[in-house]
Amino acid sequence: xxxxxxxxxxxxxxxxxxxxxxxxxxxxxxxxxxxxxxxxxxxxxxxxxxxxxxxxxxxxxxxxxxxxxxxxxxxxxxxxxxxxxxxxxxxxxxxxxxxxxxxxxxxxxxxxxxxxxxxxxxxxxxxxxxxxxxxxxxxxxxxxxxxxxxxxxxxxxxxxxxxxxxxxxxxxxxxxxxxxxxxxxxxxxxxxxxxxxxxxxxxxxxxxxxxxxxxxxxxxxxxxxxxxxxxxxxxxxxxxxxxxxxxxxxxxxxxxxxxxxxxxxxxxxxxxxxxxxxxxxxxxxxxxxxxxxxxxxxxxxxxxxxxxxxxxxxxxxxxxxxxxxxxxxxxxxxxxxxxxxxxxxxxxxxxxxxxxxxxxxxxxxxxxxxxxxxxxxxxxxxxxxxxxxxxxxxxxxxxxxxxxxxxxxxxxxxxxxxxxxxxxxxxxxxxxxxxxxxxxxxxxxxxxxxxxxxxxxxxxxxxxxxxxxxxxxxxxxx
Numbered sequence: 096x097x098x099x100x101x102x103x104x105x106x107x108x109x110x111x112x113x114x115x116x117x118x119x120x121x122x123x124x125x126x127x128x129x130x131x132x133x134x135x136x137x138x139x140x141x142x143x144x145x146x147x148x149x150x151x152x153x154x155x156x157x158x159x160x161x162x163x164x165x166x167x168x169x170x171x172x173x174x175x176x177x178x179x180x181x182x183x184x185x186x187x188x189x190x191x192x193x194x195x196x197x198x199x200x201x202x203x204x205x206x207x208x209x210x211x212x213x214x215x216x217x218x219x220x221x222x223x224x225x226x227x228x229x230x231x232x233x234x235x236x237x238x239x240x241x242x243x244x245x246x247x248x249x250x251x252x253x254x255x256x257x258x259x260x261x262x263x264x265x266x267x268x269x270x271x272x273x274x275x276x277x278x279x280x281x282x283x284x285x286x287x288x289x290x291x292x293x294x295x296x297x298x299x300x301x302x303x304x305x306x307x308x309x310x311x312x313x314x315x316x317x318x319x320x321x322x323x324x325x326x327x328x329x330x331x332x333x334x335x336x337x338x339x340x341x342x343x344x345x346x347x348x349x350x351x352x353x354x355x356x357x358x359x360x361x362x363x364x365x366x367x368x369x370x371x372x373x374x375x376x377x378x379x380x381x382x383x384x385x386x387x388x389x390x391x392x393x394x395x396x397x398x399x400x401x402x403x404x405x406x407x408x409x410x411x412x413x414x415x416x417x418x419x420x421x422x423x424x425x426x427x428x429x430x431x432x433x434x435x436x437x438x439x440x441x442x443x444x445x446x447x448x449x450x451x452x453x454x455x456x457x458x459x460x461x462x463x464x465x466x467x468x469x470x471x472x473x474x475x476x477x478x479x480x481x482x483x484x485x486x487x488x489x490x491x492x493x494x495x496x497x498x499x500x501x502x503x504x505x506x507x508x509x510x511x512x513x514x515x516x517x518x519x520x521x522x523x524x525x526x527x528x529x530x531x532x533x534x535x536x537x538x539x540x541x542x543x544x545x546x547x548x549x550x551x552x553x554x555x556x557x558x559x560x561x562x563x564x565x566x567x568x569x570x571x572x573x
Contacts, residue, residue, distance in 0.1 A: 355494025
């Protein structure tokens with residue numbers, strides 16, 4: 096029989112932990128409407144708790160009309176406990192109401208698209224990219240006639256090992272690197288491999304919303320760690336590592352999404368020491384290391400790890416060639432061994448054509464020169480957005496790299512109403528609550544300055560400010 100370990104260190108009543116476990120599985124769609132739940136006896140044995148504990152959890156679910164009872168048969172999932180997407184006209188409003196799913200926000204068409212943390216296609220060397228594709232097809236005529244290995248193209252992994260060694264001082268071989276279809280697949284693979292139901296995962300607050308969903312889908316108990324302009328409260332981090340004994344800490348420490356903060360070098364070294372001391376894996380998600388405006392950021396956490404406690408994800412999707420979806424995972428051999436099994440089951444290998452094109456495109460001198468120009472263009476767009484917002488009393492810390500501004504609105508301004516007004520006027524942005532594992536941060540929004548040009552930024556920001564003033568005035572009149 097499978098056993099489900101409850102994290103009793105949280106101090107919550109046992110029946111509350113059982114309730115959360117069952118409701119989590121229903122929300123994730125593992126148990127659909129009218130699905131019969133495990134009997135009280137079976138679940139009590141699996142969780143190593145008293146039957147009365149499970150009974151109390153089931154009764155609470157019944158009282159909240161999330162499950163129903165069939166006489167002498169057991170407990171079943173109540174139909175209609177989650178709202179289908181079709182019940183709301185706007186996916187972005189649905190996302191706000193349910194505090195989740197960045198993908199739903201991205202479905203909303205908008206003239207002023209401030210929710211996309213992506214590079215404007217007009218800023219990328221598209222002609223050079225197309226020339227590279229033709230050259231690669233001629234160089235590897237049999238490329239489309241075979242699969243890549245699950246770990247990734249050997250030539251690409253060798254080149255990336257040299258790239259990481261020269262740039263960051265990583266001591267890697269090609270066998271320590273896996274190629275994935277973007278960082279999102281990398282996070283998903285690691286979550287599936289490392290996390291079991293009720294495992295504790297530390298995550299920054301706020302953080303990349305898709306990562307929240309992926310770890311929750313594995314049944315993780317997410318414990319948030321606040322991130323500030325200066326980094327983390329390391330006393331809080333150590334206290335949580337002691338108390339919760341987390342399986343891992345997922346972080347995005349360089350031009351952090353959504354805040355733009357960068358964790359300083361001293362904290363990077365100390366946090367690696369804490370991870371080694373408390374046997375907590377660090378998953379370092381690093382998609383923006385090259386997008387700096389003034390000076391280079393500190394080396395990745397991976398550079399300071401001597402015992403293999405850091406798993407490094409480097410994505411090139413944002414600023415090199417989004418259509419190729421290339422990222423790399425760097426980790427120790429014992430982790431790679433298990434990761435290969437998970438990757439084989441997922442897709443048996445990232446498309447070889449994408450890898451070969453990326454290899455020769457990214458490693459070229461011309462592309463590296465273009466990245467320098469890209470930094471300048473993004474820095475200008477950030478300045479344009481900040482100038483447009485300078486007429487408000489909104490607050491933010493100006494980032495030294497990345498693609499986003501993390502904006503704190505006045506508490507009197509209704510974010511829900513501003514969101515609805517913005518959608519009506521074809522403006523899209525990301526509500527801060529979906530970036531928060533605790534589902535709070537109701538006064539924060541993320542605005543991305545990377546996807547539309549300077550003129551559109553000026554127009555869109557002017558309109559957004561006007562809409563905010565209207566919402567605020569209507570609130571005061573009420």
